[in-house]
C-alpha cells in the first residue's frame with residue numbers, strides 16, 4: 243500500500259477535450275499520475291503549479307501539454323501541503339519568468355534600501371570612526387582646495403576679526419559649560435564668487451566670508467548664530483559624513499561599473515558638489531538655537547539673517563545680474579533651501595523647559 247498522500251482528480255491530455263480520472267501522488271521529486279492504463283511521471287520542477295492563494299479551482303500545467311484540473315481548491319491545497327509540495331515548488335518557481343521579475347523587483351528594492359538607509363547609516367558610522375588626526379588632514383586639504391578655487395585673503399581689520407571670534411567663543415563657553423565643545427577654528431576670507439557665505443569643513447574648520455560679515459555688519463548676534471549653525475555641522479561631523487558618503491557611492495559605482503579609478507582624486511571636490519541633507523540642516527539649526535539661547539541671545543536674530551539672504555538672492559536674480567560671478571557651494575549656508583521654513587523655526591523656537 244502506498245503511504246504518500248494521493249489525490250483523485252481530473253486530467254486533460256492536451257489532445258482530447260475529454261477529462262480523465264487520475265490519481266496523483268509525489269514520489270522522490272516527481273509527480274506520479276496514475277491513469278487507468280498505467281503511470282506517468284513528471285519532474286516536479288517542470289510542472290507549472292497553481293498559485294496557492296487564488297480561490298476556486300486549481301490547475302497545474304504538465305510539461306507535455308497536459309493539464310490537471312481540480313475543482314476543490316481547499317482539497318488540493320490540503321493534498322499539496324500533506325505531500326510537501328510547497329517546498330519543491332520553490333525549485334520550479336526559480337525557473338519561471340515570474341521568479342525573474344520578482345527577483346528583479348527584489349534587487350531594485352534592495353538597492354533602493356541600500357541607497358536610502360544603508361549608505362547614510364554606513365557613512366555616519368564610518369564618519370564617527372575616522373580618527374581626529376585624519377579628519378583634520380582631510381579638512382586642511384579641502385580648505386586648501388577651496389582656498390585656491392574660491393577664497394581670497396580677508397580685507398577685514400584684524401581687530402574686527404578678533405572681536406567676532408571672541409564673541410562666538412564666549413557663546414561656545416556658555417553652551418558647553420563642561421568644556422566639551424568640538425574643536426573649531428574660524429577663518430575669515432573675502433570671496434566675491436561665493437558672496438555672503440559660511441561653511442564648515444571636517445576637522446572643525448569654519449570659514450566665513452567678508453561679504454557675510456558686511457551683510458550683517460549691524461547684527462553681530464546673527465553672525466554668532468551662523469557660526470553656531472556651522473559648529474552644529476562640526477559637532478555632528480556632517481562634512482566628513484558627506485565625504486564618506488560620496489566615496490561610498492563612488493566605490494559602489496566602481497564596483498558596478500568595474501572601474502573605480504579617478505574617484506579618489508575627486509573626493510575633496512565632493513564637498514563642493516554635494517549638499518547636506520535636510521535633516522543635517524535642521525539639526526544644525528536646532529544646535530544654533532540652543533547655543534544662542536545658552537549664550538543669552540534670542541534665536542530670532544537668525545530671522546534677520548535669512549531675510550537679508552533672501553533679499554540678496556533676489557538681487558542676484560534681478561536684471562543685470564552676472565551669472566558668471568556667483569558660485570553656489572551647496573554646503574555653504576547661503577545655498578540652504580527653504581528659507582521660509584527656517585525663518586519660522588527660529589521665530590517659533592522655544593527652549594525645552596525642564597518639568
Ligand SMILES: [Zn+2]
Pocket residue numbers: 471475518523526573574575578
Ligand atoms: Zn548648514
